[in-house]
Amino acid sequence: MVLPFVILALAFWQSWAVGVVFMITGPLIPVFMALVGMAAKEASQRQMAEVGSLNDLLIERLQALVDIRLLGAAPGVAQGFAAGAERLRVQTMAVLRVAFLSSAVLELFAAIGVAMVAVYVGFDLLGVLHFGSYGAPLTPEGGIFLLLLAPDFYQPLRDLSAAWHDKAAALAVASDLALWQADAAPAVLGAGDAAARLAGPATIAARGLALHRGGRGLSYPDLTIAAGERVALVGPSGAGKTTLLRLLAGLLAPEAGEIRVAGQALSAETADGWRARLGWMPQAPYFLTGSVRHNLTLERPGDLAAALGMAAVGEVVAALPHGLQTQLGEAGGGLSGGEARRLTLARAIFGRPDVLLADEPTADLDHETARLVTSGLLALADTGCTLIVATHDETLAAAMDRVIRIGGAA
Ligand SMILES: Nc1ncnc2c1ncn2[C@@H]1O[C@H](COP(=O)(O)OP(=O)(O)O)[C@@H](O)[C@H]1O
Ligand SMILES: [Mg+2]
Structure with missing residues (x-):
């Protein structure tokens, strides 16, 4: 210069x-x-x-x-x-x-x-x-x-x-x-390893939860969910329903507030044990490259036929060209959206969860398929599993014991 x-x-x-x-x-x-x-x-x-x-x-x-x-x-x-x-x-x-x-x-x-x-x-x-x-x-x-x-x-x-x-x-x-x-780094609590199930009834309590996502502040009403309860989380798109499910699974740490699961604070120590008790039904079905069997069991022991029956997906699997050996890819490999969704339900059920977190399980499904998914969820709930569904579907929400409003006018 x-x-x-x-x-x-x-x-x-x-x-x-x-x-x-x-x-x-x-x-x-x-x-x-x-x-x-x-x-x-x-x-x-x-x-x-x-x-x-x-x-x-x-x-x-x-x-x-x-x-x-x-x-x-x-x-x-x-x-x-x-x-x-x-x-x-x-x-x-x-x-x-x-x-x-x-x-x-x-x-x-x-x-x-x-x-x-x-x-x-x-x-x-x-x-x-x-x-x-x-x-x-x-x-x-x-x-x-x-x-x-x-x-x-x-x-x-x-x-x-x-x-x-x-x-x-x-x-x-x-x-x-x-x-x-x-944005707080989306810290996953725990190591993500297999762990022994956390003991005690699967109760959930959250107090004063708040965090920032994409530059937006999200805060949640306090909630207490008893073991075996069926709860719908409803609210407009972007209200933070998916985020709440992730928080409850310890896949995201809140910036403020506390979550207690099975009577203990959800923390790095307890998260893996808590997740061992959870079933997760993501909004977008996602499959690993491998057989249907591998995708459902993830090589865990269990009763596959019972899970397929409860998810009412037995015929779907039987109708596949190679049944349980049919190869799936990331996008589902030729499954319809409804079939893919029901397979993720079967996968969740197979893990014998005490709590099932389901993100919009019936979104974009036709009436009949939505009904099948809903009855699969309710069948699981009848075994004593807590059901927490984020949903826009009024029929599904009405089938729950209780509706919790997230964001918006809440
Ligand atoms: N991975 C992410 N990174 C940053 N912001 C996110 C992420 N996921 C969601 N958000 C933001 O958090 C807010 C709540 O999103 P979400 O929990 O998906 O709402 P809902 O499931 O109720 O539609 C939205 O404003 C969304 O843009
Ligand atoms: Mg969502």
């Missing part, structure tokens, strides 16, 4: 007029770059936000790929992507416009500066101008020296403004990064 000042001093040594030209045009470049940079920051921010939301959309839709195909929702999803891509195009064009504008401003001032020096030197050498140098007129050598210096005077200023632009782009994502870092 000392170079422009050295060049400025050299210019003044040869001719004060050239020095004055440098002194006036030079600072204009950073000033205008700062102005343009502010606009660039906002445009980059909007563009980055759009990139982020398109990414989120993609991940979400990929997770729900099976359901999307089955529901015939592909055209709608494609339209959503088209709209997102169009918004991204507009934002990207806005960023490019600012970038081109700033280069234009930069080159314009640099060109004007160099041109003014050239014009001055030219007319001075022709003897038309009689000011600007000290006494004696400019020599040809001095004039050429000044002309060669001029572009180099503006070069570091250009570099500076390029750096300014990089800074604007960095600042655009810095706030997102800060938000992301501010």
Whole structure:
């Protein structure tokens, strides 16, 4: 950054007029770059936000790929992507416009500066101008020296403004990064190892639970759930139902409040033992690459036929090309959404859970399949298993003993 000042001093040594030209045009470049940079920051921010939301959309839709195909929702999803891509195009064009504008401003001032020096030197050498140098007129050598210096005077200023632009782009994502870092790391309690079941009746009590997710604060009403109770968690999308299920499973640690399970605090020590008593039915069915049998038993001992019967999925498995030996992939390998959902229920039942956490078990299912899943859940509850279902399904919620409202008007 000392170079422009050295060049400025050299210019003044040869001719004060050239020095004055440098002194006036030079600072204009950073000033205008700062102005343009502010606009660039906002445009980059909007563009980055759009990139982020398109990414989120993609991940979400990929997770729900099976359901999307089955529901015939592909055209709608494609339209959503088209709209997102169009918004991204507009934002990207806005960023490019600012970038081109700033280069234009930069080159314009640099060109004007160099041109003014050239014009001055030219007319001075022709003897038309009689000011600007000290006494004696400019020599040809001095004039050429000044002309060669001029572009180099503006070069570091250009570099500076390029750096300014990089800074604007960095600042655009810095706030997102800060938000992301501010999110408490989603600490899974416990080691995730197999552990002996926690002793005692499977009671659940939560008090003053609160945490931040995606920059949003979530807080929950206090709840007490007795062993064997059937509870529906209802609330609008994004209210935090899934998050609550994860909290209750110790898959996420709250920032405030306490969860007690089977009479003990849910902590790193008790979480594995607690999870050994839990069944989990995720919203998006997920399978490991392997046979249906492997996916249901996860190589644990138990009564598979009983689990298949309770989940009313025996015929589904029997109808598969190779029955229990049929290979499944991540996306379910040819299972319908309803079949996949019922297999995850069978998987949960197979683990002989004392508490089943089910996330939207009937979402996106047709009436008949939803009824089958609901009766499977109730059959499990009849064996004494506590049932906690996050749901939008009023029929399912009505089949529970109690409804707990999460978020919204609660
Ligand atoms: N993995 C995550 N990272 C950051 N934020 C999340 C994550 N999962 C959910 N959230 C946010 O937490 C809030 C509650 O989400 P969630 O528990 O999934 O609600 P629900 O299941 O009631 O629809 C939402 O604002 C959501 O955007
Ligand atoms: Mg959810």
